[in-house]
Amino acid sequence: EADIYQTPRYLVIGTGKKITLECSQTMGHDKMYWYQQDPGMELHLIHYSYGVNSTEKGDLSSESTVSRIRTEHFPLTLESARPSHTSQYLCASSEIGYYGYTFGSGTRLTVV
Amino acid sequence: KNQVEQSPQSLIILEGKNCTLQCNYTVSPFSNLRWYKQDTGRGPVSLTIMTFSENTKSNGRYTATLDADTKQSSLHITASQLSDSASYICVVSGEGGATNKLIFGTGTLLAVQP
Numbered sequence: 131e132a133d134i135y136q137t138p139r140y141l142v143i144g145t146g147k148k149i150t151l152e153c154s155q156t157m158g159h160d161k162m163y164w165y166q167q168d169p170g171m172e173l174h175l176i177h178y179s180y181g182v183n184s185t186e187k188g189d190l191s192s193e194s195t196v197s198r199i200r201t202e203h204f205p206l207t208l209e210s211a212r213p214s215h216t217s218q219y220l221c222a223s224s225e226i227g228y229y230g231y232t233f234g235s236g237t238r239l240t241v242v
Numbered sequence: 243k244n245q246v247e248q249s250p251q252s253l254i255i256l257e258g259k260n261c262t263l264q265c266n267y268t269v270s271p272f273s274n275l276r277w278y279k280q281d282t283g284r285g286p287v288s289l290t291i292m293t294f295s296e297n298t299k300s301n302g303r304y305t306a307t308l309d310a311d312t313k314q315s316s317l318h319i320t321a322s323q324l325s326d327s328a329s330y331i332c333v334v335s336g337e338g339g340a341t342n343k344l345i346f347g348t349g350t351l352l353a354v355q356p
Contacts, residue, residue: 136285172246172331172346173286220285231276233285 133157136221136234143211143241151206151237153221159232162204165220166190167236173220179204180226211241244269246334246347254353259322263350265315265332276333277306277317280349286331289317322354 134155143149155162160181165173165188175188179198193215194208204223208215221234246267255261267275274293278286290299290306292315298307303320319326329349336343 170348170351172348174346175344218283222285230288230291231286233278233287235285236283238283 134221134223134232134234136219136237138237139235140238141240143239145212145241147211149208149211149239151219151221151239153204153206153234154202155204155223155232156202157223157225157232158201159223160201160226161224162198163222163224163231164188164194164196164204164206165222166192167218167220169218177206211239213241215239216241244334244336244345246332246345248330248332248347248350250350251348252351252353254355255322257322257324257354257356261319261322261352263317263319263330263332263352265317265347267313267315267332267334267345269313269334269336269345271336272310272313273335275306275308275315276335277304277315278331278333280329280331282328289330319352324354324356327352327354 137152162179164177166176167173174190176190176192177196179185185196194206196206218236218238220236222231224231249264276291277289280286289304292308294310305318308315329351331349332347334345
């Protein structure tokens with residue numbers, strides 16, 4: 131079944147650690163996105179990609195980085211986690227020429 | 243400034259009742275408007291997508307309306323069920339429908355009680 135997967139679902143990590151949040155989709159979508167969402171707040175775009183080797187920063191400044199080496203894979207990395215990075219991170223994908231998004235279930239990150 | 247405002251912020255209804263959620267936007271130019279359902283701790287799931295030429299769209303017990311002149315949309319839920327308890331998010335796309343230019347509302351938190 132075509133879908134978009136995020137791992138881990140929950141992560142508690144100490145300050146200063148390097149982490150990578152995984153996102154994979156099996157739909158062959160060219161466009162992929164990372165959003166950050168704090169509780170009760172709206173989603174904010176932090177990174178997006180329109181294809182392999184294409185990455186752009188979104189509207190919300192983020193210290194994270196992304197890579198797009200394969201169409202189906204769009205990982206997000208934090209080199210040195212801080213408590214201010216505590217949030218929910220949502221990955222999404224869409225087809226070119228189609229309005230619809232498919233979201234993953236999210237990773238809830240807590241930095242202590 | 244492009245904005246999407248939703249009301250009410252939260253709502254409690256009894257199972258079986260109907261409810262209507264509101265969305266007002268100031269996004270210009272306008273391309274399309276989407277309603278998503280987000281369960282706690284999960285990613286949003288698409289309910290409806292409407293372009294400026296559509297004024298109503300249904301998905302089961304969910305019916306969305308759009309008035310592009312007044313820049314208002316509503317989501318009507320019929321015969322609510324406990325599983326409808328979630329946050330409902332209105333999202334507007336401008337700038338030719340560019341998917342990196344979505345404006346998200348903060349959502350309406352709906353609680354359906356037995």
